[in-house]
Amino acid sequence: MDASTTGPPTGAAPTPSVRRASLWERLLASDHLAGWAFTSPAMFLIAVFGIAPIVWSVILSFQRNNLLSGGTWIGLQNYQRLLHDPMFAHSVRLTILYTALFVPISIVLSLTVAVALNRKLWFIRLYRTAIFLPVVASTVAEAILFNWLLDPYFGIVNVVLVKLGLPAQSFFQNPSQALYCIVAMTVWGWLGFCVIIYLAALQGIPRELTEAAEIDGATRWRSFRRVQLPLLGPTTLFLVIYLSINALQLFDEIYVTTRGGPLGATTVVVYYLYEQAFQFFEAGYATAIAYVLFLGILLLTVVQLLLGRKFVHYRS
Amino acid sequence: MSASSSAVTGSRSAGPPWPDASSPGASPSGGPPDFAALEAEVAATRRRRPSGWHLFLAPVAAIMAFPFVWMIITSVSTLAETRRFPPQLPHAIQWHNFVDAWTMAPFDRWLLNTTIVATAAVLGNLVFCSLAGYALARFRFIGSGAAFLLILATLMVPFQVVMIPTLLIVRGLGLIDTLGALILPNLVTPFGIFLLRQFFKTLPVEIEDAARIDGASRLGTLVKVVLPQMKAPLATVAIMTLLWAWNDFLWPLIVIQSPNQMTLPLGLATFQGAHFTNWPVLMAGTLMSQLPMLVVFIIAQRWFVQSLSVSSGIKG
Numbered sequence: 001m002d003a004s005t006t007g008p009p010t011g012a013a014p015t016p017s018v019r020r021a022s023l024w025e026r027l028l029a030s031d032h033l034a035g036w037a038f039t040s041p042a043m044f045l046i047a048v049f050g051i052a053p054i055v056w057s058v059i060l061s062f063q064r065n066n067l068l069s070g071g072t073w074i075g076l077q078n079y080q081r082l083l084h085d086p087m088f089a090h091s092v093r094l095t096i097l098y099t100a101l102f103v104p105i106s107i108v109l110s111l112t113v114a115v116a117l118n119r120k121l122w123f124i125r126l127y128r129t130a131i132f133l134p135v136v137a138s139t140v141a142e143a144i145l146f147n148w149l150l151d152p153y154f155g156i157v158n159v160v161l162v163k164l165g166l167p168a169q170s171f172f173q174n175p176s177q178a179l180y181c182i183v184a185m186t187v188w189g190w191l192g193f194c195v196i197i198y199l200a201a202l203q204g205i206p207r208e209l210t211e212a213a214e215i216d217g218a219t220r221w222r223s224f225r226r227v228q229l230p231l232l233g234p235t236t237l238f239l240v241i242y243l244s245i246n247a248l249q250l251f252d253e254i255y256v257t258t259r260g261g262p263l264g265a266t267t268v269v270v271y272y273l274y275e276q277a278f279q280f281f282e283a284g285y286a287t288a289i290a291y292v293l294f295l296g297i298l299l300l301t302v303v304q305l306l307l308g309r310k311f312v313h314y315r316s
Numbered sequence: 317m318s319a320s321s322s323a324v325t326g327s328r329s330a331g332p333p334w335p336d337a338s339s340p341g342a343s344p345s346g347g348p349p350d351f352a353a354l355e356a357e358v359a360a361t362r363r364r365r366p367s368g369w370h371l372f373l374a375p376v377a378a379i380m381a382f383p384f385v386w387m388i389i390t391s392v393s394t395l396a397e398t399r400r401f402p403p404q405l406p407h408a409i410q411w412h413n414f415v416d417a418w419t420m421a422p423f424d425r426w427l428l429n430t431t432i433v434a435t436a437a438v439l440g441n442l443v444f445c446s447l448a449g450y451a452l453a454r455f456r457f458i459g460s461g462a463a464f465l466l467i468l469a470t471l472m473v474p475f476q477v478v479m480i481p482t483l484l485i486v487r488g489l490g491l492i493d494t495l496g497a498l499i500l501p502n503l504v505t506p507f508g509i510f511l512l513r514q515f516f517k518t519l520p521v522e523i524e525d526a527a528r529i530d531g532a533s534r535l536g537t538l539v540k541v542v543l544p545q546m547k548a549p550l551a552t553v554a555i556m557t558l559l560w561a562w563n564d565f566l567w568p569l570i571v572i573q574s575p576n577q578m579t580l581p582l583g584l585a586t587f588q589g590a591h592f593t594n595w596p597v598l599m600a601g602t603l604m605s606q607l608p609m610l611v612v613f614i615i616a617q618r619w620f621v622q623s624l625s626v627s628s629g630i631k632g
Contacts, residue, residue, distance in 0.1 A: 034534045035457025042448035042504045043463055049501040050470035052485060053478035060481060067480070113376055116369045127373045129617065130381035135624070136613040138563035140581040141606050144588050145383045148390065148595055154399055156386055191380065193624060200625030249474060252565045256585055270476055278570065283480050290476040297474060 057287050065283040078288035088289065090264065091272040092296075094179060098268060099247040101183045102190075106243055107236065109187065110194030115224065117195065118202045135192040143256035146185045147172070172258050175265035182253055182266060189253075190246075194239055201235040202228065233312035241304050248297055269293050391599040398595045410596065417601035420591065425576055426583035427608070430562060433498045433579060437561040438554050440503030445553060446546075448504075449512030450538050454524070464513075471506040475566070483570055497571040498579065502561055508553045511627070515549040516542065552623040562609060580605040 061078055065071030082088055117128060134142065149157050150171040158168040171181045205228060213223035251270040254260060260267035260275065267275075269289065277286035390398055391413055393406040417423065451457070452464050482501055491497040519542065527537045543550070568582040575583065584605050591598050613620055 030457075031455035032457040035451045035455040035460055038447040038451035038455070038534070039460075039463055042444040042509060043466075045444065045500070045504040046467060046470055046506060048485065049482055050473075050478070050506065051466060053481035054470065054473055056481035056484070057477050067484070113373070116373050116376075119367070119369065121367055121369060121373070123370075123374075127377045129614065130377040132617065132621065133384060133610065133613070134380065135620070136559065136609040137606055138565070138581045138584075138609075140563075140565055140584050141602050142383075144584065144598065144602050145387055147588070148599065149383060149386060151595075154595070188380065188383070196621050196624045200621070245474075249476065252581075255565070255569070256588065273476055274566075277480055287477070287480055290474070290479070294474055294477050298472070 057290065060284055061287040061291055063284040066281040067277075067283045068281070071284055074284070078285045079292075081285065082288055082292060087264070087267070088269075088272060091267050091269045094266065095248055095250070095268045098179060098183060098250060099244055101180075102186055102247045103240060103243045105183070105187050106190055106194050107239060110191055110239075111198055111232070111236075113191065114195045114198035114202055115228075117199055131195055132192040134189050135196070137189065139189065139252035140256050142185065142189045143253045146181070146188075147257055150181055173262055175261075175263045178258050178262060178265045182250075182257065185257075186247075186250070186253060190243065194243070197235060197239055198232065201232055205231050230313065233308075237304065237308040237312050240308075241301055244300055244304065245297055248293065248300070387599045387603055390595055391603045393596050395594060395596055413596045413600035414604060417587075417597045417604065420597065421583060421587045421601065422575055423580075423583070423601065423604055426578055426580045426605070429495060429498075429577065430579040432495060433502070434558055434561040436499045437502040438557045440499075441505055441508045441553055441557045442550060444504045445508035445512050446538070446543060446550070448509045450516050450542065452509070453513045453516035454521070455534075467506045467509055471510060479566070479570065486571055492571055493573050493577055495577060498564075498568055501567070502557075502564075505557065505560075508557065511553060512546070512549055515546060519545055548622065549626065551619055552626040555620055555623040556627060559609075 060071065062073060062075055063071030064074050064077075113131060117124065117131070121127070137145075149155050152158060152168065152170040152173055155171075157171070162168055169177060172178050209227050209231070210223050213227045214220070218226065249270050250268050251274065254266050254268060254271045255274070258266045260271045270293070273286045273289040273293070276282045276289065389405065392409045392411065393413075394410055397404065397406055448463075448467075452460060452467075486492060486497045486501070489496075489500075491500065523541055524537050527541045528534075532540065563581055564579070565581045565585070568579050569585075572578050572582060575586065578586070584602060587601050588598060
């Protein structure tokens with residue numbers, strides 16, 4: 001109840017001159033109208049472009065739908081088909097392999113770089129800018145850039161390899177190398193972001209803690225291992241989860257470099273989904289794939305959070 | 317953006333994710349860590365001296381910057397120079413590559429479109445997420461719990477799940493192949509609402525109560541009293557929306573067909589398809605498309621860095 005409508009809390013009978021506020025006035029004074037006035041623009045947009053598509057996608061995943069005419073209800077057939085689709089299983093394996101490489105490499109590399117950058121050195125500003133710069137480059141630009149760097153005929157990387165007396169490679173055009181090239185490229189693209197996050201966390205650690213450890217005779221390495229690393233636990237957990245989610249949804253870089261090839265060597269789940277929806281017009285099947293992906297992301301996140309609870313003892 | 321599921325399970329009651337005002341380097345307003353002050357403080361206690369870390373940082377920074385450097389060099393070379401083996405530095409600077417790229421494809425149009433879409437998305441998110449986030453943090457109104465739950469639900473669902481139904485909705489609205497298709501679904505992000513709500517909750521409510529007693533309206537309180545205290549989180553929402561809208565690829569790829577309606581990433585991808593082996597012109601185009609963001613980043617690096625680290629704190 002709003003204070004203005006209830007009168008003094010003294011238990012004395014309200015004087016007749018105080019008129020009881022009408023329902024409308026009380027509604028205006030309360031938070032209900034203001035609350036909905038403030039939230040309705042956002043809630044309207046979220047209802048149309050968030051909630052409605054979620055509900056619709058459930059229906060869509062039980063349909064055969066070519067995006068042009070209304071779909072036909074086929075029950076669980078899309079999901080049954082997924083279980084027996086070797087191309088889908090292949091795309092899942094590729095996506096897991098990619099994630100299992102991309103996430104740990106990014107974490108270890110970015111942590112090392114952040115520790116190195118977390119000190120006063122000559123050129124530190126230059127180092128930071130160079131390492132942060134790819135954060136703002138678009139995934140498309142990044143992929144085009146690497147198409148050129150890794151060009152089998154005129155790319156600079158092959159030139160360097162040949163100079164070093166190594167055989168030239170065909171990178172994105174070689175089925176057994178393409179995925180690893182994608183890993184290298186995306187590690188380059190994400191490193192700046194991870195370093196920024198780690199650096200902010202490192203600078204949040206009070207220096208007294210590491211100094212105390214060093215006064216107690218700990219070596220630099222031991223003080224890092226025993227003091228800083230545990231305190232970075234929440235940050236590492238966040239990055240592992242965030243990078244994994246993004247890795248499982250890899251698409252842009254594949255589209256611009258290999259288009260899932262050569263010979264399906266980089267057809268990750270979201271690229272396979274895209275092909276199904278917009279090349280074969282199997283919108284129902286594609287949505288079923290999206291739900292399996294969603295389930296995979298949820299499962300992985302929950303597992304990571306549970307493991308995090310076991311190994312991370314500090315809250316950010 | 318489903319990383320925030322971690323924030324759902326572990327509700328944060330603590331303050332803002334950056335170090336509190338008492339720690340070194342924090343700005344007096346309790347804002348994000350002031351990297352410049354931090355550096356000055358570190359400098360006072362630890363003089364610059366030759367360090368072994370250079371042996372690690374210099375090559376890493378060189379590798380990170382090299383793709384950009386090579387892009388610039390290629391963009392001012394002749395086609396023949398890029399096909400020489402091994403490649404050499406350009407004989408004379410070929411500015412006409414930029415003119416060629418500009419005339420071969422509507423880069424000006426793509427830049428304009430991207431600017432319109434990104435500006436609309438940033439403004440929409442600032443206004444709508446502030447309103448909704450404030451109401452959800454402060455007002456008690458019928459349905460506020462349900463609204464918040466719905467927002468959290470949409471936050472966790474990956475884009476691929478809602479992609480096809482959203483396409484059908486946008487088609488139903490007659491927005492296919494228009495900028496409206498790129499703007500409307502991006503005007504509000506559940507993440508923006510969630511992030512701002514968390515920060516509104518950390519502000520002391522007494523100042524707002526005082527403004528209300530002085531006769532300020534709910535909206536007046538929000539705009540004149542509350543938002544000025546929220547500069548850092550608002551900058552985070554603005555910068556994350558800007559980066560997202562500027563670089564988004566999959567959604568424009570699906571809803572835009574005509575070159576005049578494309579944004580830079582999509583335009584660039586089609587440009588690559590059309591001029592695949594003309595690397596100087598392709599690199600000139602790529603460089604032009606990335607230049608606005610790179611310049612903004614170099615000027616506002618501190619804000620970018622702070623903003624991205626805020627996003628990890630709220631979720632971690």
